Amino acid sequence: MTKAANINNALRVIAANNLSDGVVVYFTGTKWSKNLQFALVSADEAELLSAAQNSVSGENIIGLEPVTVEIQGKTITPTAMREKIRALGPTINFSGSDNRTGTYSNVSI
């Protein structure tokens, strides 16, 4: 296995979720990171998955799943849109507390 190296296609990383908060994490080779760019990349899916499974202690990581990626320069990018969104978050943003832009100003009677 080579960390973020320029190797052939059908590269994989392992994605999963933290049990306690559900946050998406990636297997780095020794632990789990929220940052995809720290993920361990390999063309050997079975070996990668087995290493990831072995690193899971006390079942605090759940839903292990291989994800196909490409490496462009030094950046790891999932090939499928679903996984891109999973890595980067929703493509839309609900601005929550500061979304009140309405005013009385243009009301005249």
Added chain:
Amino acid sequence: MYQYDAYDHKILEQRTAEFRDQVTRRINGKLSEEEFRPLRLMNGVYLQLHAYMIRVAIPYGTFNSGQLRKFAHIARKYDRGYGHFTTRQNIQYNWPKLIDIPDILDELASVEMHAIQTSGNCIRNITTDQFAGVAKDEVADPRPYAEIIRQWSTFHPEFAYLPRKFKIAITGAKHDRAAIKFHDIGLEVLRNETGELGFKVIVGGGLGRTPVIGSVIKEYLPEKHLLSYLEAILRIYNLSGRRDNKYKARVKILVKESGIESFRVKVEKEWRQIMEEGHTDLPAAAQKLIFNHFKPPSYEHNVLPALDFERFYKYQAEFKRWIDSNLHDHKVENYAAVTISLKPIGGIPGDISSEQMEDLADLADIYSLGEIRSTHEQNLVFPYVHKNDLPALWLELKSIDLATPNHGLVSDIIACPGMDYCSLANARSIPIAQEISNKFSDPKLAAQIGELKIKISGCINACAHHHVGHIGVLGVDKKGTESYQLLLGGNADENAAIGKITGPGFNGDQIVGAIETVIRTYQEIKEGNERFIDTYQRVGMEPFKDALYD
């Protein structure tokens, strides 16, 4: 509205304590993920694309200002400051931590709310007309019946492990605002020739992978037999519904495969047996108790000095637009039901911030006797607004960005969370809705186009009901990229129809242009005051197809 008694409080208390224990045991490793998953689903907790999601039940879409304040508090304390109203009249939160969920459930229980039966193969939250109890055209308020069904079905041991989920909708009006023909069971409250109340019972409707318009199984069921008849249908389904194939497990497939006649014979036989055994219908005294919770309010009205409605309507164009689109006839003179659109131009359908929820709760207390409704079209409703208060309410709503005058118009789009949140999605829904909304942001253009229901689902599960959109959009996966099928001619009301696919799909850059083409074509060929759906029914698919694929 219904208020919990000591027994209701007790079962909720026990349930949240039980789930707290299950979460603790899961975190401590005493329960495996496999063991825990069905338990969390029974409490409305899903694991989605980025995080856990909890879906909170809003029985038949009725809630009060205190409950809305609690939704706001939960969003702020445990989530990211907003909630999302769904097409099942529920609210869901997209970012809770599993370890916080027992606390969230305690908070909900303190205001008589929960997340039970919002997931899993059980009888789900009963949905109804958002104008129930106040609609001018209704025969009777359907909410007491929905409450009776809720109490009967909650934790019903026989129906806790159905072949698949089971959805019931009920309307009290002829004009169907609850899409009853697209539910596992649809009920219409009506009167027979002698004026007695009862139900038309429809069975086997549904959307998803196999859209089906439900069939009438009983033209008239006397009111008192509601529960025994539902029990008979559920029993036949429970016994004969397919458990071997998830995609064929809904009652619609059973009804389709056996035929409505044969299904009816089995149900009637079972029903007779239930009656002989000492049937399960609700005793009159218990029924009366539930009905007492739904007595019309006193309509005592004591608010700010009225602003001049006529002057506002005449001189304030935006107010006029809002009145023309968001106001609904009320059974009490001088009152109106008001839709509060959760579809701001370019916004996310169904989303609302904590601050907006709190402000809205205050406004509900002032202008709507403290009551709010959620709609299956992802909007909210104030059901008891005095007409004198409309200008003041509009000004207040406008100041918190909740006065979009678009109910039933092109930008009042139903969109599911899609690939931005949902782990099952094939494509994004929300950005498509936002693009359409921005494109048709001109209110004059929207008014010219008139009534138009656009519904966008991110996958075949059809949570946004795309099959019954006048214009429906379905996200599909095309080798890892998003693609969209376009459907036309669907209709969810009493003239139920399933939309037809126009032809080859469109990619994300093309789909909004395709919808524009459809709308332009409609504007070119419509006759008189025809709505989009009328024009489609008159001319069919061809002119739209020609315009899309020439």
